[in-house]
Each structure stands twice: as structure tokens, then as C-alpha cells.
Amino acid sequence: MRAVFAVVTVIAATFIVFTVSRLTGDPREMLIRPEGYGISEEAYEAIGKKLGLDKPLVVQYGMWIGRVVRGDFGKTLLTQRPVIDLFLEKAPATIKLSITSWILATLIGVPLGVLSAVYRGGFIDYVGRTFALFGQATPAFWLGIMVILIFSVLLNWLPSGTIGPEDASFIERAKYFVLPSIVLGWGGAAGYLRLTRSAMLEVLDSEFIRLARAKGVSNSRVVWKHAFRNALIPPLTFSALLMAFFLNGQVVIEVVFSWPGLGRLATESVFENDFNTLSTAVLFFAALFSLTAFIADVLYATIDPRIRLTGHKE
Amino acid sequence: MNDARITSNISIVSYLAKIWWVLRKWPVIPIIILLTLLICSGFSEQIAPESYRKTDLRLRNAPPFWMEGGSTKRILGGDVVGRDILSRLIHGARIELIVAGISLLSGAIIGVTLGLIAGYMGGFIDELTMRLVDIWFSIPFILFALVVTIAFEPSLQVVLVLLAILAWSAFVRNIRAEVLALKGRDYVSAAKIAGASKVRIILKHILPGVFNTVMIIASLRVGQLIMAEASLSFLGAGIPAPTPAWGVMVADGRNYLDNAWWVSTFPGFAILLVVMSFNFIGDWLRDRLDPNLRQLL
Numbered sequence: 001m002r003a004v005f006a007v008v009t010v011i012a013a014t015f016i017v018f019t020v021s022r023l024t025g026d027p028r029e030m031l032i033r034p035e036g037y038g039i040s041e042e043a044y045e046a047i048g049k050k051l052g053l054d055k056p057l058v059v060q061y062g063m064w065i066g067r068v069v070r071g072d073f074g075k076t077l078l079t080q081r082p083v084i085d086l087f088l089e090k091a092p093a094t095i096k097l098s099i100t101s102w103i104l105a106t107l108i109g110v111p112l113g114v115l116s117a118v119y120r121g122g123f124i125d126y127v128g129r130t131f132a133l134f135g136q137a138t139p140a141f142w143l144g145i146m147v148i149l150i151f152s153v154l155l156n157w158l159p160s161g162t163i164g165p166e167d168a169s170f171i172e173r174a175k176y177f178v179l180p181s182i183v184l185g186w187g188g189a190a191g192y193l194r195l196t197r198s199a200m201l202e203v204l205d206s207e208f209i210r211l212a213r214a215k216g217v218s219n220s221r222v223v224w225k226h227a228f229r230n231a232l233i234p235p236l237t238f239s240a241l242l243m244a245f246f247l248n249g250q251v252v253i254e255v256v257f258s259w260p261g262l263g264r265l266a267t268e269s270v271f272e273n274d275f276n277t278l279s280t281a282v283l284f285f286a287a288l289f290s291l292t293a294f295i296a297d298v299l300y301a302t303i304d305p306r307i308r309l310t311g312h313k314e
Numbered sequence: 315m316n317d318a319r320i321t322s323n324i325s326i327v328s329y330l331a332k333i334w335w336v337l338r339k340w341p342v343i344p345i346i347i348l349l350t351l352l353i354c355s356g357f358s359e360q361i362a363p364e365s366y367r368k369t370d371l372r373l374r375n376a377p378p379f380w381m382e383g384g385s386t387k388r389i390l391g392g393d394v395v396g397r398d399i400l401s402r403l404i405h406g407a408r409i410e411l412i413v414a415g416i417s418l419l420s421g422a423i424i425g426v427t428l429g430l431i432a433g434y435m436g437g438f439i440d441e442l443t444m445r446l447v448d449i450w451f452s453i454p455f456i457l458f459a460l461v462v463t464i465a466f467e468p469s470l471q472v473v474l475v476l477l478a479i480l481a482w483s484a485f486v487r488n489i490r491a492e493v494l495a496l497k498g499r500d501y502v503s504a505a506k507i508a509g510a511s512k513v514r515i516i517l518k519h520i521l522p523g524v525f526n527t528v529m530i531i532a533s534l535r536v537g538q539l540i541m542a543e544a545s546l547s548f549l550g551a552g553i554p555a556p557t558p559a560w561g562v563m564v565a566d567g568r569n570y571l572d573n574a575w576w577v578s579t580f581p582g583f584a585i586l587l588v589v590m591s592f593n594f595i596g597d598w599l600r601d602r603l604d605p606n607l608r609q610l611l
Binding site for chain 2: 273
């Protein structure tokens, strides 16, 4: 049942964006070069027929989704390249950056959250909460510009912009990932920290932890084995959503760092009125989001048997 | 409880301790920042040293006053066409507040109404509303916003509508959950038995009960809205020039980083301060009004 809803969700999402994108004007306008001789009435009509522009919107959408189901994502409007090729070309950059940012966010956010809860009110807690407060309040595009200014322009420590030359060594290429990963990962780390902290505080307050302590179990064992395992659920489900958020939310970061990924491809397709590429991008992002939301739910139910997926009747 | 003891024992240390205690208990600094924002947006014309659109090519990319070559004519420096960054920041405060306020209010009204109806009515209406929220969540917002602004030309109105529909979804989910809990309470059943209509029960008996949650979500949401507006403006899909939106100002300075870092830095820092203050107050409200929400938000 949930799978059906997920499919309906994705179809509705693409339909909405498909419809709105049609309001931006006739895509044929993009084909007429300003410096050229214009386009004849017949040719204009012919292109319209070929793209299916003469049919009602719902039919156009139906045609598009019909082709997609058969694995044909169409061609880009201006360059006439198959959209799927373009996607496969740009996807690795986006996926790689999402993974590095995700790892960074997890490695920093979760342990810091645990420590923050254990030393509640202490120095580490203040450091952690300040870190989280800044992480959630700093505009990513501005932070991106600032780290480029400081680490690339002023200090010249790290390169910025693009993903780096392909023939460079692994270390050289890795350097290009440092700044964008930090900028993208900070907000995620802040989310992890807050969730882990509040979950840990709740668990540390419970009876069985007091019992373990009374039994004489060492502090680190209580924290990491008894408490942390039980506080794991919120950060774990968050991690699935965070991955989706990174894959979707990179648009601004990719623009700031001239990152050759899907986010920039999608932004460009908006400005070029390239509906095949745009619809495919939205399809990809929406499907990804529904999938991760589904995974998060399943994770939740597997780890915590108290939660059942069937229906939400209170 | 410590209050009396600390004040009776007057020494510098205890005085500092008292300041620390007040700072910890009340969000003093965020309130000061937001008051500044409020005053700036109310009296931009009186406070700002210059008009926000007055250019002066002799002062283009002029550095802030404490740096070499800077003057008090451009306290925080001048931008690419010599406009005063400080004045633009002050005028921008009004824009940020208007955008955040209107979009939050309309988003809250839509979201709370839907949440109340879905939660109280249940059944098909509930299912439909929640699926609608799911669909909305799965649309990549920035892309959607870009498409919409291109379709309707960038303008303040378009931004407001976009942010309002960004704001509503968080309200629906949380308010619905809250209503489901309140629905089963005895006083609601009593009202039902007494013959109160559905509308009356929702408005008189349930709405006051979810009011705290609404306040908490709203205060936690403002920061996100300001951030979203800034991101849109940065991408060129926000409020059009010459309105001094802070996101636009950051974007303006992007190409002059190596010789005029201040053009991008100050507006971004202003966004940071304001968003942080709203978030801080939101957290503080949540901890005070409803500690149970900690897990949810």
C-alpha cells in the first residue's frame, strides 16, 4: 500500500512541475536564435507537432510518462542529446559529493551529540550546541563564498570550483571535495547533533541506565553500549533523509562551487525551458525522496518493533 | 531561587554570575538582535545614512571605514556601483521582515486550518490531506521555485506565495498529530455530548489547545523562511533589483571576492545573525512551553 502511495506521489510531483514549467512559455521560442532569420510558420508548426505541443497538457504529460516507463527519457531541447546520457554523465559528481558530505556530517554530528548529552551543561555541551546553532543558521551559499574567500583566495590552501581535472592523482582530486563537503555537511551535522543529544538525554534518564550504573558498569560502557544503542533510532532515520536532502539540496552549493552535477544541470534546464531534462530531474529527485522516506520508515519499524507500519490509527 | 541569594551578596563575581544566569535563562542577545532588526525595518529612512539606491562611482567597492582607504561615507564599505552597504542592510531588514512575516502568517493559517480539519475529521479527508503533504515534500523546492519565478517573472508577490507554500506543510503534520491527541480528551467528548457543532468544537475547544505548538513551529520556521528567501534571491529567482534583499547583496559581491570581500560578507552575516536569533528563541520557547516536542522538531 505504501509503495502505491509512493508511486502516486512521484507522478503527482512530476505532473505539478511539468504543468508549471509549461506556463513559462513556449519551448519553441528557445530554438529561435536571436541572430538568425527567425523560423517559418510551417517549421514552427512541425516542431510543435514533433514535441506534441499541439495537444492538451494532460495528453502531453501522458505521452512523456508513457515514454519514461519504456525507458525513453527524450532528448534535450537545444543540443538534442539523449537526456539519460546527460544524467549518467552528471550524476557521479553529485552522488560523490553527497556521500562525502554525508560521511562528514555523520562522523562529526553523532559523536558530538553523544558527548554533548553526557556532559550536559559542561564545556563540550556548549561547544556542541554553538556548533549546531551556527550550522543551522548559516546560509550555505554564503558559507560557500566565505570558505572560498578564506581557504582558496586568501590562504591558497585548497582549490575550489569544479570537481578537478580527471587525470590528477587521488589526493589532488580529493582536495576539491573538502570545501563543498564541509559547507554541505555542516547543516547535516547540526541536525544529527540535536537529534542525538535529545535522544541520548532521554535514554540516559531512564531506569535501566540507573540500574546499569548501580550494578557498577563502567561509565563508557553505560554510555556507548547501553544508552547509545537505544538512542540510535532518531539519528538513523535522519541519516536516510539526510542523504536525500543532500542529493536534492545541492543546487545552491553546485552553483557556488561550479560543481558539474545534477543540481546545476537541473537549474540550467529551468532557464533553457528544457522540459524533458527538467521533468526527468524532478522525477529523479521526487523518486529518490519517496524511496528514502520509505527506507526511513522501514528502518524505524525494523529497529523499533513498537512501531507498526500498517495504518496510523491512534 | 538562586536569585535572592545572589543579589544579597554583592561582589563582582556574583554580579558576573548573575549576568550569566540571566543570559542562560532568557534569550537576551537574540532579543537584542531582533529588536535591532525591528527598529531598522520600522525606521529605515531615519536610521540609514544614505538612500539604498544612491550610487557613487568614486566610491565603488570602497572599503569599510576602519580599513585603509575607507571613509565614514561608507561605514561598511560600498558595493560594485558605490552604494552604501550599511544603508542597504538597514533597508533590507524591512524586506526580510515583511517577507518572513507575511509568508509565515499565511502559511500558518493554511497549515493550521488543514491540520485541524484533517485531524478532527479523520477518514478520507485526513488521508487526502496527508498525501498532499507527502507530494509537496517530495517536490524539490528550489527547482519548483525556479520554474515558478520564470513562469511569472521574479517579484515580491511570487516570492511571498512560494514561501507561504513552503511554510504550510510543517504546520499540517504537527498540528494534526496534536489534534489527534486532544480529540480523545474528556472535555471534547463533553462538548460533543452537550451538542456543540463540529466548527464550534474545533474553534473553541481544540484550537486553543494547539496554540503553543503553533507558536513553537512558527518561531522555528521563520529562520528557514528567511534562509529560503535568501537562497532564492541568491539564485536570481527572488526579489528583483533594486530592492536590497540580503541574498541579492551576497550574490552581488560574489564576483569581487578578491578585491572587495565586504560586499558579500556583511549581508550574509546579517542573515546568519537573524536566523540564529529566531532559531534560538524557537528552541527556548519549545523548551519552556512544551518539552515533549523536543523529539519532534
